[in-house]
Amino acid sequence: MILDYFANPARFLRLANAVLPWCVSATVILLGVGLYMALFVAPADYQQGESVRIMYVHVPAAWMAMFVYTNIAIASALSLIWRHPLADLAASASAPIGAAFTFLALVTGSLWGKPMWGTWWVWDARLTSVLILFFLYLGHMAITWAFDNPARGAKSAAVLALVGFVNVPIIKFSVDWWNTLHQPASVFRAGGPTIHPDMLWPLLIMGLGYSLFYITLLLLRIKSELLGARLRTLDSLRQDAA
Amino acid sequence: MDAFQNFLEMGNYGSYVWPSYGLSAFIMIWLVMSTLRRLRAREQELARRQGEFPSRRSSSPDTSGDPASS
Numbered sequence: 001m002i003l004d005y006f007a008n009p010a011r012f013l014r015l016a017n018a019v020l021p022w023c024v025s026a027t028v029i030l031l032g033v034g035l036y037m038a039l040f041v042a043p044a045d046y047q048q049g050e051s052v053r054i055m056y057v058h059v060p061a062a063w064m065a066m067f068v069y070t071n072i073a074i075a076s077a078l079s080l081i082w083r084h085p086l087a088d089l090a091a092s093a094s095a096p097i098g099a100a101f102t103f104l105a106l107v108t109g110s111l112w113g114k115p116m117w118g119t120w121w122v123w124d125a126r127l128t129s130v131l132i133l134f135f136l137y138l139g140h141m142a143i144t145w146a147f148d149n150p151a152r153g154a155k156s157a158a159v160l161a162l163v164g165f166v167n168v169p170i171i172k173f174s175v176d177w178w179n180t181l182h183q184p185a186s187v188f189r190a191g192g193p194t195i196h197p198d199m200l201w202p203l204l205i206m207g208l209g210y211s212l213f214y215i216t217l218l219l220l221r222i223k224s225e226l227l228g229a230r231l232r233t234l235d236s237l238r239q240d241a242a
Numbered sequence: 243m244d245a246f247q248n249f250l251e252m253g254n255y256g257s258y259v260w261p262s263y264g265l266s267a268f269i270m271i272w273l274v275m276s277t278l279r280r281l282r283a284r285e286q287e288l289a290r291r292q293g294e295f296p297s298r299r300s301s302s303p304d305t306s307g308d309p310a311s312s
Contacts, residue, residue: 050254057263108266227288
């Protein structure tokens with residue numbers, strides 16, 4: 001299994017160092033092109049005018065909020081069931097990134113809602129379930145660091161991540177199951193996107209750029225955690241030697 | 243200049259569009275900076291302490307392995 005292959009930290013670091021330059025270049029190019037298209041190429045909406053440009057930072061952030069949480073849930077399962085040694089690191093390294101994207105989705109959504117809906121916030125199913133996702137991220141981060149023994153913190157956080165995963169499909173389908181002020185899906189839906197290609201392309205490029213941004217940061221943060229583990233090993237060696 | 247002014251105004255939605263982009267950029271740059279700062283600090287700390295156990299293979303990223311006897 002390919003995941004077993006990368007269980008060895010040395011092997012993981014070699015792979016990470018090899019792919020990081022490519023990830024950084026792809027992130028910069030995609031975000032640069034995406035930003036240019038979002039601000040200069042994409043047309044204004046016939047109803048929403050120029051305010052529709054908020055979509056190009058709001059929707060990718062919301063996608064990432066759910067994507068990162070899904071990854072944390074997968075990593076948590078790998079950690080709890082197969083005790084994959086890097087899974088806990090992937091989960092704890094992802095949580096702050098996911099929390100940041102969820103925060104961005106909430107705030108940019110609010111900045112879009114005010115001119116379009118006439119209100120900064122409404123307790124509809126989509127907005128409320130995304131707010132719950134934000135609190136799940138914060139809870140995950142708090143639990144990870146709440147124990148003296150890092151392994152116990154990681155285990156408790158993994159249980160929270162798996163239980164909280166029930167919220168992800170609720171977010172996705174909230175706009176279909178309930179009558180929400182938030183609009184229904186217009187990209188990832190049965191029957192294909194309903195959004196015009198002139199707006200869809202910049203959105204997809206931004207989404208891909210955000211995804212690579214996350215992968216790049218994740219690799220850097222796991223690398224950083226592995227170096228931290230080596231430092232702790234050195235600490236214990238020094239204590240043994242003394 | 244007028245074109246630029248129009249661009250900034252974003253059809254009177256500038257006060258909503260620009261904070262959205264500005265905050266997104268700020269948070270994402272902050273994520274990168276804080277990640278890099280911690281990574282650099284750990285790399286420097288490791289390089290500094292590599293001398294503590296001199297016969298250890300110098301650039302092995304392996305976290306396990308026995309301590310070199312000094």
